[in-house]
Amino acid sequence: MSKYVLNVVNVSKTFSAHQSTVEAVKNVSLHVGAGECVGLVGESGCGKSTLARLITRLEPVDTGEISLCGEKISHLCGAALRRAYRNVKMIFQDPRSSFDPRMTIGASIREAIKASTALSRRERAAESVRLLCEVGLDASYDRVYPRQISGGECQRAAIARAIGAKPRLLICDEATSALDVSVQAQILDLLRTLRRQQDMAFLFISHDLALVSSFCDRTYVMRGGEIVEHGPTGDIIARPKHPYTQKLIGSILAP
Amino acid sequence: MTRDKRFARWRLIILLALAALLGILCLLAPRLVPNDPYKVDLLQAKQPPGAQFPFGTDGFGRCVFSRILVGARVSIFSALAVVGITLVIGCVIGTLCGYFGGAVDTVFMRLVDIFLAFPGMVLALAVAGMLGTGLGNAVIALVATGWPQYARLARSFVLTLREENFVYAARLNGQSTWSILLRHILPNALRPLIVTASLSIGGTILGLSGLSFLGLGAQPPAVEWGSMLSDGRGLMQQAPWIVFYPGLAIFITVVLFNLLGDSVRDVLDPADAFHIFRKVKALRHRKGIPTL
Ligand SMILES: Nc1ncnc2c1ncn2[C@@H]1O[C@H](COP(=O)(O)OP(=O)(O)OP(=O)(O)O)[C@@H](O)[C@H]1O
Numbered sequence: 169m170s171k172y173v174l175n176v177v178n179v180s181k182t183f184s185a186h187q188s189t190v191e192a193v194k195n196v197s198l199h200v201g202a203g204e205c206v207g208l209v210g211e212s213g214c215g216k217s218t219l220a221r222l223i224t225r226l227e228p229v230d231t232g233e234i235s236l237c238g239e240k241i242s243h244l245c246g247a248a249l250r251r252a253y254r255n256v257k258m259i260f261q262d263p264r265s266s267f268d269p270r271m272t273i274g275a276s277i278r279e280a281i282k283a284s285t286a287l288s289r290r291e292r293a294a295e296s297v298r299l300l301c302e303v304g305l306d307a308s309y310d311r312v313y314p315r316q317i318s319g320g321e322c323q324r325a326a327i328a329r330a331i332g333a334k335p336r337l338l339i340c341d342e343a344t345s346a347l348d349v350s351v352q353a354q355i356l357d358l359l360r361t362l363r364r365q366q367d368m369a370f371l372f373i374s375h376d377l378a379l380v381s382s383f384c385d386r387t388y389v390m391r392g393g394e395i396v397e398h399g400p401t402g403d404i405i406a407r408p409k410h411p412y413t414q415k416l417i418g419s420i421l422a423p
Numbered sequence: 424m425t426r427d428k429r430f431a432r433w434r435l436i437i438l439l440a441l442a443a444l445l446g447i448l449c450l451l452a453p454r455l456v457p458n459d460p461y462k463v464d465l466l467q468a469k470q471p472p473g474a475q476f477p478f479g480t481d482g483f484g485r486c487v488f489s490r491i492l493v494g495a496r497v498s499i500f501s502a503l504a505v506v507g508i509t510l511v512i513g514c515v516i517g518t519l520c521g522y523f524g525g526a527v528d529t530v531f532m533r534l535v536d537i538f539l540a541f542p543g544m545v546l547a548l549a550v551a552g553m554l555g556t557g558l559g560n561a562v563i564a565l566v567a568t569g570w571p572q573y574a575r576l577a578r579s580f581v582l583t584l585r586e587e588n589f590v591y592a593a594r595l596n597g598q599s600t601w602s603i604l605l606r607h608i609l610p611n612a613l614r615p616l617i618v619t620a621s622l623s624i625g626g627t628i629l630g631l632s633g634l635s636f637l638g639l640g641a642q643p644p645a646v647e648w649g650s651m652l653s654d655g656r657g658l659m660q661q662a663p664w665i666v667f668y669p670g671l672a673i674f675i676t677v678v679l680f681n682l683l684g685d686s687v688r689d690v691l692d693p694a695d696a697f698h699i700f701r702k703v704k705a706l707r708h709r710k711g712i713p714t715l
């Protein structure tokens with residue numbers, strides 16, 4: 169077992185649509201240690217979500233290697249990939265869209281449990297209620313549809329679904345951006361609690377450096393598909409080297 | 424629920440009831456007929472509508488009313504079969520192409536382009552002509568020309584659905600591709616496809632009657648509305664009822680199914696439908712009625 173939960177080496181991805189090509193991710197390398205909380209900041213459109221999809225192999229990489237818990241996943245497929253997915257889960261920016269509109273929250277969570285464990289039907293039902301309680305919801309949310317609940321509640325449910333499989337890495341792709349400030353704080357609190365309770369590493373993706381600095385041990389700064397700077401979050405805030413990072417910090421301090 | 428929506432639902436319920444009535448009529452037709460629809464009696468030929476023959480008799484003395492009743496089965500059920508089969512074939516091809524992409528997708532989509540480049544009826548005529556006469560062949564011809572439309576539509580929905588976060592989440596759950604297709608992709612893509620299918624029932628009845636009218640559909644002694652028109656067209660001057668009533672039957676049925684399709688669309692509109700569903704569920708939730 170390698171010491172990294174996630175190791176990304178020289179990954180690139182180019183999208184080509186008709187005439188134009190977009191180099192969304194350029195030669196990115198990053199790693200996340202076990203139980204570590206790593207931030208990834210960058211402006212909108214710099215390729216953060218694309219990188220998240222590459223890491224989880226929801227999209228294939230053009231070049232480069234990605235290892236999850238020591239296992240190279242960039243070229244896995246089928247059952248082997250599904251097994252590797254036990255170790256990683258993702259929380260999306262738009263909480264509602266991460267649930268099938270035709271299924272109740274409970275059904276979605278039970279489906280996730282079914283895919284990753286060998287529990288019986290009754291145990292799955294109990295487990296889904298337990299997970300909902302763990303993220304601060306109650307059993308009644310089991311029976312509602314995603315559109316019936318608020319974005320914050322929906323995001324909690326998405327977290328419940330993600331932690332059910334006890335992943336070693338949780339990727340939060342702008343997990344709080346769609347929520348208002350007070351709900352944002354609640355969700356962050358929840359994530360902090362989870363971090364304390366479970367041995368889970370975080371890759372916390374955001375465009376908000378302030379948010380990342382309050383949450384992460386180390387931070388990568390991304391711009392135009394490239395990592396321009398990385399290091400301990402405190403150092404980056406205190407002594408930014410790259411002009412882009414300096415500008416980012418300037419924008420937090422003098423809004 | 425707004426007045427418009429309540430109205431749309433009542434309209435759908437009424438139209439569904441009428442369609443169901445028509446269906447029952449078709450099923451019970453052999454028992455309901457006042458006269459033997461197949462019995463030739465030249466002495467009774469070209470009788471105008473009257474007490475014994477409500478819609479008159481045709482050139483061979485057969486009761487037009489009875490023939491319309493037994494013909495309804497062939498006309499309506501074959502059209503429903505055509506729509507059902509095209510929906511299934513189109514859905515399967517479109518879903519697989521959309522989800523997996525690649526070379527197979529390219530090949531099928533070029534094929535779809537070729538099919539869609541011809542006017543549907545012309546293509547159906549060509550296919551039916553090649554296969555020969557017979558109701559079965561007419562059904563095959565209409566299916567062969569109908570599936571590309573559904574395949575294209577299904578594919579376009581699947582292309583957007585497969586990039587939805589809930590599909591990504593299902594993949595990260597470690598669910599198999601089949602379970603994702605059957606549990607998430609297909610159910611979400613089906614609603615608009617069903618709307619399209621219900622809108623095309625009327626046109627299909629017309630298409631089937633058209634093929635039969637041209638002699639490519641149902642063969643005697645089977646009765647079909649289109650072939651009834653074709654048989655009677657020589658006698659249009661002397662005995663107009665022979666063509667008028669089957670024509671009226673086609674007209675009413677097509678209009679009924681088109682209205683039904685419209686109504687299904689209004690009620691099942693992808694955006695709206697959830698709304699209704701959600702409201703009902705929310706109400707039950709608030710009142711403490713257990714939801715399903
Ligand atoms: N499937 C795709 N096809 C073509 N181009 C894409 C695709 N996905 C992303 N891109 C392009 O890649 C670039 C990076 O997009 P991405 O969604 O990763 O940005 P982001 O950093 O997550 O932005 P945001 O903060 O707004 O979420 C954009 O220019 C986008 O247009």
Ligand SMILES: [Mg+2]
Nearest residue numbers: 216217218342
């Ligand atoms: Mg993004």
